[in-house]
Amino acid sequence: MNELTPLDNPVEALKASFRLHASGVAIVTCSSPDGKPVGFTATSVTSLGATPPLVSFNVARGSSSWPSLEKAEFVALHTLGVSNLELANRMAADHTKRFEPNDWHKDARGIPLLHGVTSVLILKIRQIVEVESNAVVICDVVEGFVGAEQAPLLYHQRSYVTVDKLA
Amino acid sequence: MNELTPLDNPVEALKASFRLHASGVAIVTCSSPDGKPVGFTATSVTSLGATPPLVSFNVARGSSSWPSLEKAEFVALHTLGVSNLELANRMAADHTKRFEPNDWHKDARGIPLLHGVTSVLILKIRQIVEVESNAVVICDVVEGFVGAEQAPLLYHQRSYVTVDKLA
Numbered sequence: 001m002n003e004l005t006p007l008d009n010p011v012e013a014l015k016a017s018f019r020l021h022a023s024g025v026a027i028v029t030c031s032s033p034d035g036k037p038v039g040f041t042a043t044s045v046t047s048l049g050a051t052p053p054l055v056s057f058n059v060a061r062g063s064s065s066w067p068s069l070e071k072a073e074f075v076a077l078h079t080l081g082v083s084n085l086e087l088a089n090r091m092a093a094d095h096t097k098r099f100e101p102n103d104w105h106k107d108a109r110g111i112p113l114l115h116g117v118t119s120v121l122i123l124k125i126r127q128i129v130e131v132e133s134n135a136v137v138i139c140d141v142v143e144g145f146v147g148a149e150q151a152p153l154l155y156h157q158r159s160y161v162t163v164d165k166l167a
Numbered sequence: 168m169n170e171l172t173p174l175d176n177p178v179e180a181l182k183a184s185f186r187l188h189a190s191g192v193a194i195v196t197c198s199s200p201d202g203k204p205v206g207f208t209a210t211s212v213t214s215l216g217a218t219p220p221l222v223s224f225n226v227a228r229g230s231s232s233w234p235s236l237e238k239a240e241f242v243a244l245h246t247l248g249v250s251n252l253e254l255a256n257r258m259a260a261d262h263t264k265r266f267e268p269n270d271w272h273k274d275a276r277g278i279p280l281l282h283g284v285t286s287v288l289i290l291k292i293r294q295i296v297e298v299e300s301n302a303v304v305i306c307d308v309v310e311g312f313v314g315a316e317q318a319p320l321l322y323h324q325r326s327y328v329t330v331d332k333l334a
Binding site for chain 1: 170171172173174175176177178179180181182183184185187188189190191193210211212213214215216217218219220221222223225227244246248249252283285286287288293294296298299300301303305307308309310311312313314315316317319321323327328329330331332333334
């Protein structure tokens with residue numbers, strides 16, 4: 001491979017490769033079976049085609065959100081801008097402290113919607129594919145809410161960053 | 168939803184929301200059944216856990232690469248840096264002109280590996296989940312090759328961009 005260094009250990013290879021890859025940051029929320037808000041920061045959100053409109057994301061089945069997510073019918077996907085840095089950090093930290101009283105509300109379906117994000121998509125879970133200790137969650141887009149344009153929040157090399165034009 | 172504009176049409180909602188989301192850019196390659204190189208630019212590549220190391224990506228089943236991909240045992244995932252802009256554009260354009268004589272070679276497994284990228288992961292396809300006209304491809308990481316650090320290539324609002332620190 002010319003100038004590249006071989007890494008025979010696949011775990012090391014995955015980690016080293018993805019350190020060179022950047023991802024958009026989003027937050028997925030749903031309601032727990034007893035009606036409490038549940039959510040987490042996700043860097044795996046991606047479109048799965050527009051006809052019909054589908055979205056997929058990955059989640060660890062050992063995460064605090066999984067027991068609620070696997071029972072949920074609907075979830076909300078929130079895209080984030082640079083003004084949402086504190087929210088992204090909070091939704092990736094202690095799961096008992098992710099929701100603050102005035103920064104979200106329940107919609108008519110009971111889904112917790114976060115305020116101040118750049119957009120929200122209401123998703124209906126269509127299929128969950130369990131793979132080892134993880135899952136791919138495949139969802140239909142039901143409807144959405146879009147805000148003012150803002151520079152997107154990204155994750156790269158264990159830090160939050162934004163975009164810049166190519167030189 | 169406070170300051171957000173509702174979009175009842177789910178296709179419009181998906182498009183408007185994902186215009187606010189940025190994605191890392193990668194290239195997936197494999198060999199066709201008759202040994203020709205096949206590849207495409209992908210913005211859906213994401214990790215699916217590290218124990219064991221897994222990667223997923225999405226692909227349209229109507230794409231030129233699909234007939235080869237669905238028969239392939241192995242694929243190569245290439246992460247891209249800002250120096251790979253021309254390659255990213257070429258691998259998203261006319262599928263008969265994606266490979267140039269001196270910018271790739273076949274590895275021992277017959278997989279086409281592109282030169283000059285920031286890293287390569289050799290992936291073994293574990294499961295393909297067909298969803299409408301698309302598919303989620305779930306792969307085990309076999310080994311990898313990692314190059315020098317470089318600013319990553321991203322896709323946002325139909326343009327290639329890179330990362331910048333938060334202000």
